[in-house]
Amino acid sequence: MHELGVIIEVVKYVEDFAKKNKLTKIDTLVLQIGELSAMIPRYIEACYPAAVDGTMLQDTQLKIEILPANAICRECGSVFNVIQNNKVCPNCKSEVWELLCGREFMIKEIVAY
Amino acid sequence: MNTYKIIEIKESIFSNNDRQADKLREELKNKKTFLLNLMSSPGSGKTTTVLRTIEALKDEMKIGVMEADIDSDVDASLVAKTGAKVIQLHTGGMCHLDADMTKQGLDALEADGLDLVILENVGNLVCPAEFDTGSSKNAMILSVPEGDDKPLKYPLMFSVVDVLLINKIDAMCIFDFDIEKVKERVKKLNPNIKVIPISAKTGEGFDEWIDWLRNEVKAWKE
Numbered sequence: 001m002h003e004l005g006v007i008i009e010v011v012k013y014v015e016d017f018a019k020k021n022k023l024t025k026i027d028t029l030v031l032q033i034g035e036l037s038a039m040i041p042r043y044i045e046a047c048y049p050a051a052v053d054g055t056m057l058q059d060t061q062l063k064i065e066i067l068p069a070n071a072i073c074r075e076c077g078s079v080f081n082v083i084q085n086n087k088v089c090p091n092c093k094s095e096v097w098e099l100l101c102g103r104e105f106m107i108k109e110i111v112a113y
Numbered sequence: 114m115n116t117y118k119i120i121e122i123k124e125s126i127f128s129n130n131d132r133q134a135d136k137l138r139e140e141l142k143n144k145k146t147f148l149l150n151l152m153s154s155p156g157s158g159k160t161t162t163v164l165r166t167i168e169a170l171k172d173e174m175k176i177g178v179m180e181a182d183i184d185s186d187v188d189a190s191l192v193a194k195t196g197a198k199v200i201q202l203h204t205g206g207m208c209h210l211d212a213d214m215t216k217q218g219l220d221a222l223e224a225d226g227l228d229l230v231i232l233e234n235v236g237n238l239v240c241p242a243e244f245d246t247g248s249s250k251n252a253m254i255l256s257v258p259e260g261d262d263k264p265l266k267y268p269l270m271f272s273v274v275d276v277l278l279i280n281k282i283d284a285m286c287i288f289d290f291d292i293e294k295v296k297e298r299v300k301k302l303n304p305n306i307k308v309i310p311i312s313a314k315t316g317e318g319f320d321e322w323i324d325w326l327r328n329e330v331k332a333w334k335e
Contacts, residue, residue: 002208002240010126017122027117038243038269107122 003043007051010107015056018112028061028111035069035083036102060110069102130244134212137219137247147333148219148230149326150248152270154263155236157256158280160188161313163231167195169323174228174330179218181210181235188233198222209240212247229330238267249333256280257290264298272302276309276325283312 010031018026033039041064048062069082075094082102088095125131141148153159160180167176177198180188189201200222204210210218215232224230232248234241251274255263258281264271271277277299279292296308307325311318 005207006126009129013124013126013129014122021120023120038240105126107124107126109119109121109123111117111119113117 003039004047004051006039006105007044007047011051011055011057013107014110017110018056023110023112026057026060026110026112028063029057030063030065030108030110032065032067032104032106032108034067034102034104036099037105039105041066065108067101067104070100071097071102072100073097127243127245130211130213133216134245134247137212137216138249141219141247141249142333144225145334146224146227146230147250147330148215148232148246148248149329150232150234150241150246150251151254152234152238152241152251152274153236153254153256154238154259157236157254157259158313159233159236159254160191162254162278162280162311163192163233164195165313165316165319166231166323166326167192167197169319170229170327171195171197173327175226177222177224177227177230179215179222179230179232181214181218181233183207183235198224198227204235208235208237209244210234210246211244215246215248228334229326238263238270242267242270242273250275250329252276252278254278254280255295257282257284257288260289261291261295261298264295264302268302271299271306274303274306276307276322278322279308279310280313282310282317283315 014029033041044064045062052058052060070079071082072079073089073092073094074096076089076092078089078091080090089097151159163178170176178192179200179202181202181204182188183204186201189199192199200218202218232246253270253274255277279295292310299306299308309318309322311322
């Protein structure tokens with residue numbers, strides 16, 4: 001279980017960001033999580049209330065966007081989803097590919113005033 | 114009336130850790146202390162490997178060990194008997210160490226003046242691979258009883274390490290473990306990886322491992 005430790009870091013970062021930018025209230029926090037990231041969105045959501053308790057984000061909504069695990073095939077250049085295609089290029093069946101995205105764990109944006 | 118605005122942040126949550134890790138690496142470089150991050154599953158023989166490594170190198174360099182575990186100090190007390198400087202880090206339920214925890218550990222160990230610090234990371238093949246600890250090099254141990262399919266199951270771990278020790282080769286005859294298959298699977302994920310078969314129990318393969326480590330420590334100090 002590492003989601004709680006990581007989400008506490010996120011909350012600290014956002015609080016810091018809010019202070020520096022003189023924001024008074026954060027309505028929504030938007031995270032982007034790659035399909036291959038070791039962060040499980042369901043667990044992030046589960047421990048979020050504990051992480052924001054007593055912080056400036058206490059009433060901030062959490063939104064999570066999932067980024068697909070897309071790769072480009074080194075043989076034929078097709079772009080495909082690694083998970084859906086079981087790590088094999090659906091076009092030429094090659095197993096040699098380069099991951100384009102899917103490992104991210106990003107703070108995308110906040111909605112604030 | 115208050116108007117909401119959307120503020121783009123686009124900050125990778127790992128990048129904060131990455132920055133701290135780079136800073137720590139630079140500090141260690143200046144202090145000429147080599148930090149080895151050693152990762153593996155529980156029960157792969159990390160501590161036995163560390164003990165034998167200390168025995169082999171203790172006359173030529175000053176060594177420190179940081180034992181990271183969720184609880185207990187059984188590993189630390191074993192290592193302390195070798196005369197190496199040792200500290201037990203309790204992660205309090207966390208399954209990995211990040212750069213900040215590593216730095217706190219080094220401070221507590223009073224690592225200044227040490228040539229080599231071995232960080233025995235939490236026994237886990239998943240999250241330690243995601244977090245840069247600030248180490249000079251990363252090593253992992255895969256032991257024969259765990260099976261030759263581990264590179265397929267935990268690809269990230271195998272792709273971030275510089276060296277892979279295949280431990281418990283003295284038990285190879287009783288397990289269905291195809292070492293060539295492991296090498297092939299690992300090289301596909303990580304073409305530059307160095308694979309060294311060892312037995313921490315008998316000492317087989319240790320010459321190659323110790324040579325590798327000695328050269329890396331030397332290169333780090335230059």
